[in-house]
Amino acid sequence: MKLLFEKDIHGSNSFSFPEPNIPDTVDVAIPEEFLRTSRLGIPELAEVETVRHYTALSKLAFGVDDGSYPLGSCTMKYSPKICESIAQLPGFADIHPYQSPLTVQGALKLLDELQEVLAQLTGTDRFTLQPAAGAHGELCGIMIVRAYHKSRGTDGQRRVVLVPDSAHGTNPATASAVGYQVRVVKSGQDGLVDLDDLKSKLGDDIAALMLTNPNTVGLFEKNILEISRLVHESGGLLYYDGANLNAIVGVARPGDMGFDVCHVNLHKTFATPHGGGGPGAGGVGVKEFLAPFLPSPTIERDEDGFYSFGTNLPESIGKIKTFYGNFGVCVKAYTYIRLLGYDGLRAVAQNSVLNANYLKKTLSEYYDIPFDVICKHEFVATNARQAKKGIRTLDIAKRLIDFGYHPPTIYFPLIVGEAMMFEPTETESKERLDELASAMKTIAEECENEPDRVKGAPYTTVIGRVDETLAARKPILKYTIE
Amino acid sequence: MQYIPNPKNKIDEMLSVLGLSSLSDLFNDIPFEIRQKCVSVNDKPGESELEVRRHLEQLAQENWSAEDAPIFLGAGCYDHYIPAAVDYLLKRSEFSTSYTPYQPEISQGILQGIFEYQSLICRLTEMDVANASLYCGGSALAAACRIASEATKKRKVLLPTSLHPEYAQIVKSAGIADFYETVDVPIIDAASAVPSGVIDLNILDSILDEDTAAVVIPYPNFYGCLEPVGAIIEKVRAKTKALVIMSVDPFALALLKPPGQWGADIAVGDAQVLGNRMSFGGPHLGFMAVTEKLLRKIPGRLVGQTVDDRGNRSFVLTLQAREQHIRREKANSNICSNQALCALATSMYLALIGPDALKQAAEIAHRLTNYAKQRFQQAGFHLRYSAPVFREFAISLDRPTEANEFLLENGIIGGYELNDALLFALTEKRTREEVDELVDAMIEFSFPGKKTGEGAGENVK
CATH class of the missing domain: 3.90.1150.10 (Aspartate Aminotransferase, domain 1)
Known part of the structure; x- marks a missing residue:
């Protein structure tokens, strides 16, 4: 499909603004050295052509509204449409972050209530909504960990953050982005943190352990209370990566497991759409003793119920995002929580786990399941049986596209070779899951009978498999006229 | 209101396939004492769509919006007009409900849209390479400072006091990682007469030294003023190997000489002004554009052009060896989710206007x-x-x-x-x-x- 720049027709765009009724003598008063002399390289298109361009592009994309999206660790659930339309209200979408608190009481109240309910749901005491994404929440949380150790004079000594080998890449990347060294904790045969390995890696140089629970193979770390005890005894803090909160929301809380600081992905558990990669929101909750280190500003409510911003946190990590966070995303999450209520959120966890176990059970007939016990919201399968015919996980994923599904997450977690990680979410019906299983069964049969068909997939898409090596070797990252 | 499509009988059917009698059986691996603490946390019932709408509309009405009163606030977030077709097109759920385009065969729409965004940012800034977006202008600047310290192997980042105070705070907060230290550069702000409000070149000259990693130039600065960009860059180049980071209002680039022409090494800023609503400060989007030389230092997603196995032009996420999911603790940033839909809004805005x-x-x-x-x-x-x-x-x-x-x-x-x-x-x-x-x-x-x-x-x- 042509690029915007290839549809450029000089003189075709007639968009204009009304000239203000001010005297002609008021002219551009910018010294010449600052003026742009080069042509502004934006293409010219008639409105109809731009609308058709993006409509056509949309047809080359695949969202949750198009079909099942069992992308593990991403919680690609249905986003209720009411949440979208509420976030578009002018009283939310057209307010300026520096307006007087007098004129934004509704917005501040919403943020305050959302913080409170998220603190309740995670078992933490104080919450901030400033982080713009899950990884940004991790950054915020680990900065809080570092500020805590600095305040105690232990920062110089505690230079290491522990991360399981099954962790999301953001965990070790976050630790080093805050200036920590990373030490990897091994998983055992059962897919859980190996307690002996953990013990051997704990010491007085540990700042924190970052843990996802349920973890990335979809299993609940059932030794969490022991892990918590060990980490705390060594003087470290326990960080909860909330990427998989959807599995336990309303059933169990990170705070009750011993976590000191956690982030939640509003774009996962609280159903705000993923936007082709963002925006999300990654609020962070802490136990009371870490509250002094939260980012500034905080939202304060006085005795008369009047809301304002507070900046009275002398030990705060400071600011991590311009203004207060992805407010528009928070509006959607708040709306979602009100719709569901607490029982509804618990039903989310229950049904996401039910769906994952049901799909695992039906797929286990055709695919290897490395950890075949009751899982939480996601599980890992592999190509072990299909590998005999030379089929890679990539091939299975690409073939699944031809059946109208988004593939599962592949080649993650790293502790399982050729992993396929399925997370169906609670918003898929039994019929949908049966259809997905049936497609996977057909693919398994194809792997047996006509493996080349699977290796050549996909066939139904606008393009075939792309040359990623070429893209990286000779990067073309923008349009230039040939 | 719930969004679970399975009625009770289907749930029971699925449970029986698993040999379980109730949903709570699915959680027996969680220690009882943990589950027990969660039972009576909150008993707020769910509400109907109509009730929720009423409540939220009431909350929205407690705010004064740009529709209620003229707004003369700026300071990093601006009430610009957005053509109707932007919001209309953003509602296409293929854009809004998809994930990061890891599967190029079914994500060409998102990938091409981001490739076009990268191209448009390069054209506005006249820089060589732009990424697929960062969280906001402030965090983009902090990321730029980290690049500068790593690229130059120097430590000092010079921040003029005419920089947006929140941007300065974000850069300083990120300084906890010890990649750099910040030094404030005062502006001309004498108490008498009317001071110019821009960087004091003499003081800048006295601060610049061999350990300088970066000099940040806000353009225009927080007070709306145009810094003496040419003179600043001349001094930086004469005395140091530091990178010049321009923190730019991209809307202004319609009239102003772009950072690429000034000779900046990195241009960052917030593209809220190009097609994104104010939304009480977010979601907006940070952009980053760099010189070819810094290509492999840029954080976040990058979309590149390539070909598929049938010879078609196609687009794919590329140079991922910089990123957290490949490099883990050696990645140049921890960013995963970005502000992709806001970037798409910016492209739509530019194309429509x-x-x-x-x-x-x-x-x-x-x-x-x-x-x-x-x-x-x-x-x-x-x-x-x-x-x-x-x-x-x-x-x-x-x-x-x-x-x-x-x-x-x-x-x-x-x-x-x-x-x-x-x-x-x-x-x-x-x-x-x-x-x-x-x-x-x-x-x-x-x-x-x-x-x-x-x-x-x-x-x-």
């Missing part, structure tokens, strides 16, 4: 700014700073907070409160009538009894 109307909007905003400045000065007010501005300026006042309250009583959302001034921003959405109302109200506040348009009173600084 086109080059002529974008320039027209920038000229209107600038001329309205000059008109407002003139009216304030004619009425006896003093500019806080004298350097040339684009679409924002500060007026000296003894009591800026009270002045803003007075404006609010008159149905006007006033300026950003500095210690001794109000900072006003003008966009193409403002009209002459609104500017006149603003100035008249300010006259009434500062010179009570005087008719609008008359001379200075006692209580003006």
